[in-house]
Amino acid sequence: MSWLGIVLVSVFSANALLVYGFGIAEASRPREALAPLSLLALGAATLASSALLWLARTFLLEPLGLVRFEVLVFVLVIAPLLKYLSQAASRDSATPIGSFLARVDEAMMSSLVFGIALVATRSGFSLGEALLASVASSLGFGGAFAILGGIRRRLELSGLPRGFREGPALLLSAGLLAMVFSGIDARLLAGLVK
Amino acid sequence: MNARTAFVPNPALVGFLGLTPLVVVTANFSTGLLLTLITALGAVLAAAFAVFVRTSFPARLGLVAQIVFLAFYVLLVGLLVQAWSPVAAAALGIYLPLTAVNGLLLHEIRRGGAKDSPRFRTTLVSALGYLMVGISLSLFREVLGQGTLGLPGPGLGNEALRIFAEAPLPLLATPAGGFMSLALFASLDQLVLARPRRSEA
Numbered sequence: 001m002s003w004l005g006i007v008l009v010s011v012f013s014a015n016a017l018l019v020y021g022f023g024i025a026e027a028s029r030p031r032e033a034l035a036p037l038s039l040l041a042l043g044a045a046t047l048a049s050s051a052l053l054w055l056a057r058t059f060l061l062e063p064l065g066l067v068r069f070e071v072l073v074f075v076l077v078i079a080p081l082l083k084y085l086s087q088a089a090s091r092d093s094a095t096p097i098g099s100f101l102a103r104v105d106e107a108m109m110s111s112l113v114f115g116i117a118l119v120a121t122r123s124g125f126s127l128g129e130a131l132l133a134s135v136a137s138s139l140g141f142g143g144a145f146a147i148l149g150g151i152r153r154r155l156e157l158s159g160l161p162r163g164f165r166e167g168p169a170l171l172l173s174a175g176l177l178a179m180v181f182s183g184i185d186a187r188l189l190a191g192l193v194k
Numbered sequence: 195m196n197a198r199t200a201f202v203p204n205p206a207l208v209g210f211l212g213l214t215p216l217v218v219v220t221a222n223f224s225t226g227l228l229l230t231l232i233t234a235l236g237a238v239l240a241a242a243f244a245v246f247v248r249t250s251f252p253a254r255l256g257l258v259a260q261i262v263f264l265a266f267y268v269l270l271v272g273l274l275v276q277a278w279s280p281v282a283a284a285a286l287g288i289y290l291p292l293t294a295v296n297g298l299l300l301h302e303i304r305r306g307g308a309k310d311s312p313r314f315r316t317t318l319v320s321a322l323g324y325l326m327v328g329i330s331l332s333l334f335r336e337v338l339g340q341g342t343l344g345l346p347g348p349g350l351g352n353e354a355l356r357i358f359a360e361a362p363l364p365l366l367a368t369p370a371g372g373f374m375s376l377a378l379f380a381s382l383d384q385l386v387l388a389r390p391r392r393s394e395a
Contacts, residue, residue, distance in 0.1 A: 018369065018370075018373075019369050020214075020369075021214045021215070021217030021218050021372065021373075023214075024210075024213045024373075025210045025213045025297050068269070068276070069269065071268050071294050072265050072266070072269055074294075075265040075294045075295070076261075076262060080261075109300065110295060111295045111296065114294070114295045115214070118291065118292070119288065122288065163381040163382070164381050164384075165384070167377075167380050167384075171373050171376050171377035171380060172374060172377040175370045175374035175377060176374075178373055179365075179368075179370040
């Protein structure tokens with residue numbers, strides 16, 4: 001698959017939020033829209049996790065036949081290491097960089113970051129392709145999150161029945177959006193940009 | 195104990211915890227049952243372990259000990275599922291290792307570390323609530339989305355009962371159907387359970 005194909009598939013037909021359900025809990029809770037800084041932090045967290053998980057899988061786990069232990073590698077090595085590094089570097093959270101690193105720290109132990117890293121490393125990609133797929137997946141998540149945020153703001157003004165306010169309305173909107181995204185065929189996207 | 199103190203909001207439908215596997219894995223009854231059972235059991239064990247950790251470890255090491263416990267629990271369960279049914283392990287795919295960072299389990303770890311952590315019974319009820327949602331959601335989605343009812347079993351093949359000749363609502367077997375089913379369940383929860391809670395308050 002070409003690099004553009006990887007980006008299109010990761011953003012649309014394999015969207016992290018709408019196809020895999022990663023981060024749906026965050027999207028369903030009533031809160032402010034995903035800030036650009038949070039999206040950047042998410043991209044950085046997924047990029048670093050995917051890189052480390054890919055390296056661990058390719059050079060350590062697969063040669064030793066220990067692929068099943070990747071959960072231990074992520075939870076006990078990669079996530080704590082990246083959390084420690086971001087905490088150590090973000091002593092002054094008042095600065096934009098400090099705030100960015102604090103958000104990287106927050107994002108690390110989530111199904112979104114681990115899920116994107118797992119998908120990117122299990123797809124048989126090279127390191128460069130896996131990193132591109134993880135960044136594109138974060139972008140796809142950010143896009144879907146932004147669309148759902150826009151729908152949420154509209155729904156708040158529309159006087160929904162009591163049973164559908166907030167969470168259920170958001171989940172229903174996510175379902176309709178997932179239908180749209182699932183209509184975009186992965187093979188078609190990959191074939192368009194050979 | 196009055197009804198109000200006994201009421202524990204459903205973690206999936208009210209707190210939106212552990213939704214990721216519910217959206218995708220509950221398309222089949224056998225995988226939905228298996229994964230929600232693993233998650234609910236993990237939440238109960240995490241809460242029980244938190245009680246031990248609170249009394250035996252310094253506060254800073256407690257969180258680390260709980261995360262290590264959770265990682266080994268997921269690894270062990272993964273190996274057991276693989277040995278019991280490779281088909282089920284393959285069907286669960288990435289969602290089995292993702293249990294280690296499931297929102298419900300992480301919530302239990304954070305709650306368990308707090309000094310004013312809730313009683314173990316609350317966790318038990320919460321885990322049962324999650325399990326009930328997982329079971330009913332996967333039953334609803336497989337029967338209406340695929341017209342079958344797959345039963346979990348050991349080995350390489352799972353038995354499936356044919357309920358309808360054709361699936362009445364194939365959309366329910368897709369992730370989009372997962373979101374919509376969850377929306378329906380959360381809406382029912384708001385309508386049915388919110389009313390008595392308000393009247394009691």
